[in-house]
Amino acid sequence: MDTTNVVLHTVHQAAEAVAHTAEGSGQGITHMMMLLIIQLAIIIIVAKVGGYLSQRFLKMPSVLGELASGMLIGPYALGSKIVLPDFGPVFTEHAGFAASAELYGIATLASIILLFLAGLETDIAAFLRYSVVGSVVGLGGLLTAFVIGDLTAVLWPGNGIHNFMDPAALFLGVISVATSVGITARILAEKRKMASPEGVTILAGAVFDDVFGIVALAIVMGMAKVSMSGGSVNWGEIGIIAAKAIGFFVLVTALGLAFARKITAAIKQFKSKEIMVAICFGLAMLLAGLAEMAGLAMIIGAYIMGLALSRTDLAHEIEEHLEGVNNILVPIFFCVMGMMVDFAAMKPVLLFGAVYSLLAVVSKVAGCGLPAWAMRFNMRGALRIGLGMLPRGEVALIVAGIGLAAGIIDQGTFGVAIMMTVVTTMLAPPLLVKSFNGESGLRKEMAGSSEDVDSIDLEFPTHDITEFLLGRFVRALRNEEFYVNRLHTEQLTYQVRKDDIMFVMIEDGNKLHINAAEEHQTLVRLMLTEELLSLSDLLDATQKMEDLQTMGSGLLANMFC
Amino acid sequence: MDTTNVVLHTVHQAAEAVAHTAEGSGQGITHMMMLLIIQLAIIIIVAKVGGYLSQRFLKMPSVLGELASGMLIGPYALGSKIVLPDFGPVFTEHAGFAASAELYGIATLASIILLFLAGLETDIAAFLRYSVVGSVVGLGGLLTAFVIGDLTAVLWPGNGIHNFMDPAALFLGVISVATSVGITARILAEKRKMASPEGVTILAGAVFDDVFGIVALAIVMGMAKVSMSGGSVNWGEIGIIAAKAIGFFVLVTALGLAFARKITAAIKQFKSKEIMVAICFGLAMLLAGLAEMAGLAMIIGAYIMGLALSRTDLAHEIEEHLEGVNNILVPIFFCVMGMMVDFAAMKPVLLFGAVYSLLAVVSKVAGCGLPAWAMRFNMRGALRIGLGMLPRGEVALIVAGIGLAAGIIDQGTFGVAIMMTVVTTMLAPPLLVKSFNGESGLRKEMAGSSEDVDSIDLEFPTHDITEFLLGRFVRALRNEEFYVNRLHTEQLTYQVRKDDIMFVMIEDGNKLHINAAEEHQTLVRLMLTEELLSLSDLLDATQKMEDLQTMGSGLLANMFC
Structure with a gap:
């Protein structure tokens, strides 16, 4: 045993010597890479096990388990206690940030993949087909959630936010906007309700929610960046920013859709599907970078590229080929987001977080449910639709991460955003399942159309x-x-x-x-x-x-x- | 146009402001991430196109095109000229290193995946079955290549290397060791020669080459680290280091193989294949980190974990699930390696590089061919086997990258290693195809055994x-x-x-x-x-x-x- 220690010590000295020859920040790149790989190993194992436990035993989506395992192993919890002999703790703060640049880079890559896939899976035909019901339900939920989210921040006493246009308030608004319909779709599929009027309405509303959510994010990013740079944001300027954000979105999406077939025809020259998929993904990253340079956020560009390619026959090839990447990298993203939750910073804002989360539930149920009720559903149907649109997920987390990284929201507010995501995602499944017991959700006078789903x-x-x-x-x-x-x-x-x-x-x-x-x-x-x-x-x-x-x-x- | 410029400028100011709020190295994490994603976008598109061109038009493996595209866009070539408005050049040196930590992290992750897959694809049964012919051919090529590679560095005048034990010499030896049999296998398959005596011998030799190559790397890493830390390396110490490296390899591999079924049985409790695959990959990264901590290299741990799992029924599940990751990340690795080639630093060592590359050809042809000739092949057959074992690939590149990152070899020597990889990989296919024209490669007295391959x-x-x-x-x-x-x-x-x-x-x-x-x-x-x-x-x-x-x-x- 003694010799082992001696050798370990020698190795350590060797590593130190090696580290010092590299002209890095004092830590050699070799050491940084070793730490990164060990971090990734721990993250992926813990996140996958956490995801499994939450799916299997809590009947909750795996994202909750992945987030929770991140909170557990983050530098603000157990992470600082996982210590390598001679190398120190595995997870530490880096300049006030819970992840090193190299670890955060992999999480960022995962967020690009997530939104690229979300864009690819968007059903534009449904967008056009269900434009009335979808836009009313989607937009209703979006506006209500945004306004309530922002106002909660403004009206809450003692947080120093007094202005609807305050970047932090805008972020708390936009974080609560995007519905993550995955868990709802799974429940609808399990209960064989996907083809029901409520199911179709939820899925149509979710398409609008996705698209408008990205546009809203674009606008808020533009406003926040101007606000951050010290410029005062007046309504005229907001108009310009909004016009630019919407313009960027509409223009690039329209160009993308118009040229999608030409682009894919060119890409298909490469014959090999592996190459086609990789190049499409490269283009998504390129557009992500351009979106960021244009003052928006990277995920907006990734989403638009997905949207543009969604109607081409490459779409499902890409989805299939990226499945493995998705499986490995995306849990890393959720886990890293969990790692960033600083429990000490959250303590003072726990009550605010609870109220914010509760209002995020109310805003979607009312914002989506009321328009549905006004159209052709009874209260039961409207509730089902509102609950279906309730869960927030990856977009809320990504936006919160962007805000934290850019210094727009603080550690406490970031924790509040995670809390809201967890609460809405946990509440939706049991409430949704319960709401689907009982009679038709259509109003009597509307119930003529067949509603029976046969197998x-x-x-x-x-x-x-x-x-x-x-x-x-x-x-x-x-x-x-x-x-x-x-x-x-x-x-x-x-x-x-x-x-x-x-x-x-x-x-x-x-x-x-x-x-x-x-x-x-x-x-x-x-x-x-x-x-x-x-x-x-x-x-x-x-x-x-x-x-x-x-x-x-x-x-x-x-x-x- | 003028307003666009104004807005871009404003956005830039905003980004600057944001950057300064993050307490990073002066550049905000948001900006670093944008740069990373744009780098990845360019890398993946250029690498995939380069790989395609080299496959399609040069009939060469895609790795050559990926390397070449890296050289093209690296900071020492065009890379510094790709400039983003207001953000500066996309590819620059970071503290003397051609890649930022976050980009190098993704390349490192890819190298772990490569060696994990190599381990998974190892055919241990063949290792035991063909132990005589395989070990003689594999070991012959390995020792010859190592000794010649090391001696070339020692005997070459004016490079300051005078000692066989000099870490740089050891690295030049071990870089030339590992055969990359992929291109050979493809040619054998195309020419329907895979089941021929030469084909079987090459594939058996390659298995040994893989395993012994990893052991050799482990020994050299141990020696180099001790050398680097200022310790003088005497033969007794080498014995201890070698025993430790071999001990680590044999012990961990034996434990892995012995418990592989137990480990996979435990992992299979998770039911979902996605989770199983992710956890196995997590374990590979964990063992990689442990190997590095034990004074070896990370890829050794990844390879061993692959080897341990290669006989379980999870092996091909893992391979299939990692295909997408492989497709996206591995070209990034090869491209980043190409980016690190500093042409200016290579000029003084071009002649050395040419001689080193030439000797790397001779050493494998002789080192593998002669033992084959001594066994049951004639000169024709021996040449075929030697040429089949000629190409070097990913392991040579990874080892060179490790040496560069650790400061053991300099930019020029790194370039030489890339040059050798390119030369051997380019020479092998045409020579191999040509050598397979003509008669049987078995000696007359051995030719009794059937050699006809039927379809x-x-x-x-x-x-x-x-x-x-x-x-x-x-x-x-x-x-x-x-x-x-x-x-x-x-x-x-x-x-x-x-x-x-x-x-x-x-x-x-x-x-x-x-x-x-x-x-x-x-x-x-x-x-x-x-x-x-x-x-x-x-x-x-x-x-x-x-x-x-x-x-x-x-x-x-x-x-x-």
Whole structure:
């Protein structure tokens, strides 16, 4: 044991010597890299286990567990106590910031990926199709949440914020804006309510919420940056900033959509899908950088590039290829956000955080629910829709992180934002599940339209045949310009949409369930029949082609000649 | 236009203001992150295009194009001329280093992934099976390359290296050690020579080369670190260091292999494959950090963790899930390595570089060829084997990067290492292809054993049926404990091995080619027949199960009731 210590000490001296030859900040790059890799190792293991626990035992989205594990191992909690012999604590503050630049860089990369994928998954057709109901529900929730979030900061006594235009107030407004509909979609899929009127309205509203949320962020970033630079923000100037932000968004998105097919046609020259995907992702990062340079935020550029590519046939290739990156890097992002929660700084603002979180619940339920109620839903339906739009997620966290990094909000306010995200995400699932018990959510006079969701169930001999058919069916649907979106649920689930047709396909072992509203059953059955017939033809051809058994005997016969 | 400038200027001022509030190194974290994302965007696009060009038009591995694009955009070339308005050049030196810590961190992460995957793909069964021929060829090339590489540095006049134990000399030795067999495997697969005696010998030699190369690196890192810390390295001490390095490697690998099944059984409790893969990768990073702390290099730990997991059934899950990460991050690594080449620093060492590269060719051809010749090959066969072992790749680059970051080698020597990698990788393909023209490579007296490689060709009605069968066949082979390794070639190619059976499966549109030596044809045909019969049964069952067409009419019938 003694020699080990001696050697460790020698190694340490060697490392020190090496460190000093590098002309870095006193710590050699080799040492920095070792620390980074050990940090990443701990982060990924703890975050994945935390995510699993919250999914499995709390029936909550994994993001909560990832955040919580970050809080646990952050420099303000256990992190400072994880000490490497001779190297000191693994997680420490770096110039008042909970992560080193190299660790924060990986988290930032993950946030770009997150928003690029969010853009890619946006269903622009639904945006146009459901423009009335979607925009009313989405915009209602957005405006209410923004105003209430901002006003809470202004009216709360003793925090030094007295102005609606104060950058910190603007940030507290915009942080509470973006709904994260993933957990809602999962619950709707599990309860087979995705094709219900409430389900369709929530999903349409979420598309608007996404798009308008990004625009709102663009405006606020512009205002905050001017405010921060000491300029006084008057209404005329706000008009200009808003016009610029909206202009940037609309112009770049329109250009992107207009040239998406040309761009992808050029990218397809590379033949290899790996190269195409990597270049599209490179373009997303490039636009992210441009957006930041234009005074907006990087995630806005990443989202726009995703949006522009969402209608091309590369969209699902990109999604599939980025799945692995998503799986490794995104938990790192959430965990790092958790690490930044400084419990000491939060103590004085706990009450404010509780009120802010509560109002964030109220603002979405009222802001989305009331417009829905005004349209064609009864109170039950309106509540369902409001609760469905309740959870906040990755965008709230990213925006809070941007604010913290830029010094616009302080550690305490950052903690409040995390608290609000956690509260809304935790409250939504149980309330949503409960709200869906009982009668129709449509008003009596509106209830004429069919609301029954029927399930078509097919069973195949083995799981791989089911998978094979489902794969062929998904491809056939995409060829017919259906929007087919894979949900991140435990079972392989696809949401399919085109015009006002909408259904959900769930693979369940060797079974395949297709849930569709009664009015679309005919169409779904027809398409499925067509696919089954073509599969049957294919199997026939394979059987007969040379007869598989003959092929087998042929193979064997050759053995003896 | 004028207002744009004014606004850009205002934004810049705002950014400055923001930057100054962060207590960083004077540049705010927000600005650093923007720069990082723009750097990554440029790197990934340029690297992917470069890789494509080198593959498509030069018929060279993409790594060459990725390296070259890095040289092009590095701070010592065009990089300093890519200037952002108001933000300065995108690529600059950071304290004498061509990459910022946050960019280098991502490259380091990529190098960990590369070596983790290399470990995962190691065929330990082949290691034991071919221990004689493999160890003789692998070890012969390794020792020759190391000694010649080190001596070249010592004997070259005027570089200040006079001692075989000089850390720089040791690094020049170990950099030239590791063969990168990827390009060779591709050529063997294309020329259908993978199952030939030369092919089998090269692939067996490469396994040994990998494992012993990592051990050699461990020893050299230990020696270099002691040397760097001012300690004089005497032979007794070397013995201790070598024993420690080998001890670490053998002990950790043995523990890993012994507990791999227990570890994976524990990890499998998480059910979700995404979580399992992420945790395995986290463990690889953890072991990487431990290896560095123990005075070795991080990639050694990553490789060992891969090796330990290579025999578990998680191995190919991990490979598949990490493909996307590989596709995005690994080109960044190669490009960053290229960026570090300082042309000015290389000028004085160009001649040395040429000689070093040439000797790196000679050392592998002789070091691997001669033992092969002594065993059962004629000169032709020996040359083929030597040329197959010639290319150096990712490990050489990673080791050179470690040496540069630690200050053990200087910019010029780093450039020499890159030059050697490029030269050996470029020379191998044409020479190898040429060498395989002509007669058998076995000596006359040995030529009794069959050497003919036959192709079994099957054709199916559609591409997806071929893929379906191939997928089932691969799974069946893995269940029977065959080692099935997917090669990174343009066509989907699998190398299959168990005991001394070895064959290659190539998917080619709706055709499937299986190349096997004549002596294994019988077995392959039997297994394939079995699989075809079980497929035929499955198709029968699917056809009959309710008859797909009936299922179709059933679906339609339901429409009217």
